[in-house]
Amino acid sequence: xxxxxxxxxxxxxxxxxxxxxxxxxxxxxxxxxxxxxxxxxxxxxxxxxxxxxxxxxxxxxxxxxxxxxxxxxxxxxxxxxxxxxxxxxxxxxxxxxxxxxxxxxxxxxxxxxxxxxxxxxxxxxxxxxxxxxxxxxxxxxxxxxxxxxxxxxxxxxxxxxxxxxxxxxxxxxxxxxxxxxxxxxxxxxxxxxxxxxxxxxxxxxxxxxxxxxxxxxxxxxxxxxxxxxxxxxxxxxxxxxxxxxxxxxxxxxxxxxxxxxxxxxxxxxxxxxxxxxxxxxxxxxxxxxxxxxxxxxxxxxxxxxxxxxxxxxxxxxxxxxxxxxxxxxxxxxxxxxxxxxxxxxxxxxxxxxxxxxxxxxxxxxx
Numbered sequence: 577x578x579x580x581x582x583x584x585x586x587x588x589x590x591x592x593x594x595x596x597x598x599x600x601x602x603x604x605x606x607x608x609x610x611x612x613x614x615x616x617x618x619x620x621x622x623x624x625x626x627x628x629x630x631x632x633x634x635x636x637x638x639x640x641x642x643x644x645x646x647x648x649x650x651x652x653x654x655x656x657x658x659x660x661x662x663x664x665x666x667x668x669x670x671x672x673x674x675x676x677x678x679x680x681x682x683x684x685x686x687x688x689x690x691x692x693x694x695x696x697x698x699x700x701x702x703x704x705x706x707x708x709x710x711x712x713x714x715x716x717x718x719x720x721x722x723x724x725x726x727x728x729x730x731x732x733x734x735x736x737x738x739x740x741x742x743x744x745x746x747x748x749x750x751x752x753x754x755x756x757x758x759x760x761x762x763x764x765x766x767x768x769x770x771x772x773x774x775x776x777x778x779x780x781x782x783x784x785x786x787x788x789x790x791x792x793x794x795x796x797x798x799x800x801x802x803x804x805x806x807x808x809x810x811x812x813x814x815x816x817x818x819x820x821x822x823x824x825x826x827x828x829x830x831x832x833x834x835x836x837x838x839x840x841x842x843x844x845x846x847x848x849x850x851x852x853x854x855x856x857x858x859x860x861x862x863x864x865x866x867x868x869x870x871x872x873x874x875x876x877x878x879x880x881x882x883x884x885x886x887x888x889x890x891x892x893x894x895x896x897x898x899x900x901x902x903x904x905x906x907x908x909x910x911x912x913x914x915x916x917x918x919x920x921x922x923x924x925x926x927x928x929x930x931x932x933x934x935x936x937x938x939x940x941x942x
Contacts, residue, residue, distance in 0.1 A: 578765035579773045579783060581821045587784040591868035596861065597843040598869040604838045605873060608919055609880040612891055615915050616883060620891065623679075624795055625802045631672065632683035637799050637806035639750050642813065643697045644686070646749040649792040650733040650779040651682050653940050654725050664853045664933060666901065667725070670718040678897060681724075685714050699747045702738025707731055729940045733779040740775055750813055758817035760793060767818075768793055782941040785826040785867050794822065794886045822885040824874025826867035827942040828934040829896025830889075836900055836929055838921035839873050840866075850932035858939050866935055896934075905930045 592600065621628050626635045634641050655678050657667045669681040676684040686696060694709075695701045710731045714724045724730075745751040752771055761767040765774075772780035772789040780789050796814045800806060816822070824830065834840040835850070842850070846862055849855075856863050878888040899914045905927045909917065922929030 577774075579761075579770045579786075581761040581769075584784040584786070584823075588868045588871055591864050592872045595865040595869060597846040598865045599841040600869055600873050600876075601839055601841060602876075605876050606880060608837050608839060608916065609877045611916055611919055612877060612888065613881040613883065616881075616887060616891060620894070622798055622802055622890070623894075624799050626804060627802075629680070629683070631674070631687055632676070632680055633687065636804050637802075637810040637814075639748065639807075639809065640697055641799065641810065642749050642753065642796060644690075645792060645795050647696050647702060647734065647737055648683065648686050649788050649795060650737060650776075651686070651730055652679050652788065652791065653942050654938060655679055655682060656934075656936070657723055657725060658853075662853070664936060667723065669714065669716050669724075672717070689713050696734075699738040699741040702734045703742065704738070705731060705734045710734070726938070726940060729778075733940070736776060736778040744775060750809075753813040758813075758815040760790065760816075760818055760821045769821075778940075785871065785941065786823070787826050787867075787942045790823050791825055794889065798886065798890070816886075819884055819886070822889070823871050824878075824885060824889045825893060825942070826870045827893070828936070829901060830874065830892045831866050831870045831896075832900045832932070832934040833892060833896040833916075834870065834873055835932055836903070836920050836922040837916060838919075838929075840869060842866075842932075847928075847932060850935065851928075853933055853936060856935055856937050858937055863935070863937055901934070903930070 623629070624633050626633045634644055655667045656664055658664050666678040667681060668675055668677045669685060670676075671684050671688050689696055694713075707727065710727050711722045714727070715722050741747055741749060741752075753768070755766055756762070756768045756771060759767040760769045762770065769786045769789045772792075773783055773786065782788060793814075793816065797816050800811060800814060831840060835842060846866070849862075874888060874892060875885060877892075878885045881888075895914075895916060899912065899916070902912055903914065903923070905923065914920075917923055922932075
């Protein structure tokens with residue numbers, strides 16, 4: 577089977593047009609897009625910048641960086657947990673006396689492992705990892721406990737990446753990227769998304785959303801805009817030759833932003849699950865709808881302001897993670913500055929929207 581971008585778009589469009597639990601409000605897209613455009617005109621930090629996050633990424637762009645992000649991106653899923661009382665929060669971990677929250681904790685855990693001499697860049701090591709290795713990778717240094725969810729699935733991803741890179745790509749993701757020639761999708765089926773859907777079904781399969789596959793290309797491409805030593809080989813291998821085929825990540829922080837700003841209107845059944853922090857069934861109609869609508873609304877925002885989709889994606893994710901995740905009805909501008917608060921229907925006029933949290937799904941895809 578060849579996974580094609582036009583097929584992806586057809587499937588996403590059908591889910592959006594036939595959605596029962598999510599409705600996209602076009603006029604809200606226009607208003608939020610205007611504010612987002614202003615925010616993009618300001619210099620924003622990149623999550624991949626080692627100057628800002630020295631314990632979460634590598635300090636230069638070379639072949640090791642490509643390999644690191646390939647293993648790392650596969651682990652960026654289900655980064656939340658319930659506490660003893662049943663309330664949900666972002667997963668966190670303490671390393672070196674510092675607390676890392678959410679995806680930053682995944683990043684910091686892998687950098688710690690590299691510094692300890694655990695060669696996560698070696699496919700042979702990845703293929704031979706055990707459950708104890710994964711537990712050590714994600715162990716909190718203060719408590720000594722491991723609280724990250726879905727450890728067996730995380731191990732399976734590491735093992736598959738090591739095995740497939742060795743068997744099909746001469747041990748390195750650079751050979752995969754060279755083969756794709758900078759394309760997410762190619763007519764012959766050899767684009768990055770297509771290769772990952774077919775050859776890494778445990779680590780990266782997620783059709784028609786392809787969240788982690790597209791995220792990988794975004795992360796390594798954005799690194800070219802970070803002020804670090806960069807090899808010409810790295811620049812060549814991370815060139816984006818079909819940027820129009822990028823997508824906004826179909827995850828859980830971005831739809832939270834869309835709900836709070838009124839871009840999404842959701843059904844009573846969906847809103848009840850969000851308020852009660854109840855699980856949504858994997859691959860259910862509800863889950864597929866909010867993910868498809870997230871991609872469609874994100875693309876509409878990018879088209880409205882003429883911005884590249886990966887740039888819009890980064891700002892949407894940053895806002896969901898650093899602002900919406902922490903925001904409550906009684907939070908002040910001094911406590912949590914937000915350039916979108918005046919557009920937040922939840923904050924301004926419908927406080928019940930502020931009671932909703934992000935969608936919870938036990939999944940290995942996001």
